Amino acid sequence: MSGTTIDPRLANARGAPKKGMKLSWADPVFRSIIWQILIVGVIVAIIWYLVSNTTRNLEQRHIATGLAFLGNTAGIPIAETLIPYDPATSTWGRAVVEGILNTFKVALVGIVLSTILGTIIGVGRLSKNWLVAKVTAFYVETLRDIPVLLQLLFWYGLLQALPAPRASFRIGSAVFLSNRGLKLPLLEWQDAHWWALGAFLLGLLGSFAWNRSANKKRDETGIKPAVWPAAVGLVIGLPILVWAAMGAPFTIDYPALRGFNFVGGGTVTPEYFALLLGLTLYTAAYVAEIVRSGIQAVPKGQWEAAGALGLRPGAVLKMIVLPQAMRVIIPPMTSQFLNLTKNSSLAVAIGFQDIVSISGTMLNQTGQAIEGVGIIMLVFLAFSLSISLFMNWYNARIALVER
């Protein structure tokens, strides 16, 4: 027969039949809806019970809910502030902002430092030098077995054992180390310095642009012209020129001992330093493990194939191994950053006023328990949410294309 006739069974092809839901326990869709109503109902009931208890308790203690109290005067002293703050006139709202800024001050610097230190230690773990490998392994193992709070208290204890300002250690003629912190000479920041900073950033951009054009040259001819002379000129020379053109102001505020303490200069408080040191050392141990397993995750064959093609070890690392290692390193690394930020909340144990410490004080003094705890949770949730979003975006972008 001719092969062009259509099989009669296909003639009336139609879509899948629609399933209606039967109101009977045997229907799985019905069952799942009933179960969900039940479970959600129970949870809602529990929440309702808790909320009603809470409102009754709050009424009993004459505490109003709501964020209006943030406009009241705080009255608490804050030792380290990034924006102007006066205990007598500033509001609770401003105190909260100071707390958030302090948390960021520790978290951002801590993240940068622990990444650098952790990478060095992680690479050291893979070193062929037996001593380096063993020492770094010991570091990682030990620091991960001791609670971070204990480490912070330990460092803080050491810093507190430093002598009083009158008998402080001197480094050079203007740097003093005492139990009130590290006193450094500080540059008096003026307009010219803002302009110089702008020139520095411009120089960085210019160096990137120069590098791109050098890469283009390399694509065309095979040789890449040297980038570093132009980069140095742009990044260092340009700001200096701008600064000189604006009068070259250069006054330094030296710390001077007056009475029992220093005035002038910049301070790194022992609280901040202990927190930063403890968090950095602790997180670096975890970062080291992540970096190590990331580099080890790249199959040895990749090193060999690249080497067999004639690439030098530095080029192999840069072009073949690190891009692949990053895929394995970045996700757990971002969760370590989040851990560092969460661990910074331990500041409350050593007297550094981060957001948790200030909210805790606010909670105690105003009795606004729900709002206080709510603020703490909101700040950290915002941070962890942004980290998760970044991570998802990054993972999608660098995913290896496979079948």
Add this chain to the structure above:
Amino acid sequence: MSQTMEAPAIALEKVNKWYGTMHVLRDVTMNVAQKERVVVCGPSGSGKSTMIRCINRLETHQEGRIIVDGTELTDDLRALDTIRREVGMVFQSFNLFPHLTILENCTLAPISVRKMPKAEAEELAMDFLRKVKIPEQAKKFPGQLSGGQQQRVAIARALCMKPKIMLFDEPTSALDPEMIKEVLDTMVSLAESGMTMVCVTHEMGFARMVADRVVFMDRGEIVESGTPTRMFEDPQTDRLKLFLSQILRGH
């Protein structure tokens, strides 16, 4: 196959290697002439992969001399650079770079090592991809290709450096049976173009078709070597007889 007295492409003289106390290469002496095709075979653990990896210093030998293309292999980095530029290697597990496209895999070394302009390198790469018969895959990533295609890309990648010598370390052992033929065909056409090749493989049919010489290794030393015909039809040593009986079963 004229008997020229020019320097051999690869010369191994009494090469010894230990892993700890394990003596994995024992007094290995072998010369590979220019344009010669050598197949190395032997049971697993015989040191054949170790020997071939010593030739481009993926492994280091502790005693003896290895001279490749006139340059002796020592700890000198410049000698190593020179040798690796002229020796190409194809691995059992392909080892393509998964984060780069096929084209980028092939152009990476010419651009970075031989300092070729990008356009020239891409043309060269497309040329070799055409020779291994997969030019249309140039913009894809290794994860999207089959095993046989990946191995052919690996051969093209090694060829893009225009090496004088090609080393193959069990190139078909990790492939599904239906893909072995396409890779062997590529290697045959490469051999016919006059490339010096040293190939560790179990594919005896390939050896018969292409090899000038078959070398049989066992327990770290070269036991027998000779023409394929002689080796397969008239094995002299018991060890080679045993090996052949194991792999030529039912053929």
Add this chain to the structure above:
Amino acid sequence: MNNPAAATVTQLTPAPTRERPPASVYGPMAWMRANLFSGVFSSIVTIVLGFLIVYAVYGLFQWAVVNAVWSVPTTAAGALDPTSCRLVHGVGACWAAIGDKWRFMLFGRYPYEQQWREALCLLLFIGLFWVSSDSRFWNKWLGAIWAVTLVVIFTLMWGGVFGLAYVAQDEWGGLPITLILATFGLALAFPLAVLVALGRRSTKLPAVKMLCVVYVELIRGVPLIALLFMANVMFPLFMPVGINPDKLLRAQVAIILFAAAYLAEVVRGGLQALPKGQAEAADALGLTYWQKTIKITLPQALRLVIPPLVNTFIGFFKDTSLVLTIGILDFLTSSKTAMADPTWQGVSTEIYIVVALVYVAFCYTMSSYSRGVERKLDRVRNR
């Protein structure tokens, strides 16, 4: 020899093996050359690092052993005379302080004569961990053993029955508190974590799945301190007017909620790693959802994730130290309180070192165990 046709080699007898490779290859000198002095940079690093290590170890030895004061005399009045300790401050360690304070560090404010009960609880905890790590006990009896041991520990701590004197919860303290918070936390969080993990993987109950996701992401996004604060401050508000739950109970609830979120993620990882074929085979046999989960998927999934489970437990064990911030006397807090004793001034370093050693002892043992299990699992999987 470059004539291919003539290149016939025949070795009828195998070449002799040289057992001892030359000294340049194998032996202590060769090892040192390869591992310590393989290049200029490596040699410099070895020398500098070696020097620093020897210097540090020597200094530590001097401080901790040579110049240390191990005991102090008692005065006529029966009190301790710490002058010899104060004299060596900064130069030698004052281990005598530990000798005096160790009971407070370990047992907090627990009544002195009843401290044997806390000590017994410590032994019970260690025994419980040891039994749980032994695979011979991994059957349905394990749950019963846990339940019975925990009840016994509870009874011992509280007293009031069987002739034991009653000890109120605000007098509990020391290392048993750390273990109680961590172990009860894990034990009670585990069932909740399993439910949340199952709920998060559920395809048929999207509302439940969303609830589980919200719970896990919420808890994992905030620090434990925030949860402890919340529990400490808000728990009383949640209760009907007049009921004031115990401080330890508040902390325990916070730790349970915290642990459950992290454990849920670990269990979910295990369920995901299990090959789909297991669940499909169970379905094909006609098992219900709960039969399949309890008998087939869960036991296998849990076996798979023992290393991360142990690592998470190690994390909790260390995190219990945070109750310092809400005033509960766990091991770290008791030790910190011990430091404030005016008799012993400036012994913070010695006390912190002892506390750190105890934590390291526990955590290192547990992490070695987890690494051992991981190695065994890898060996089984990569046959």
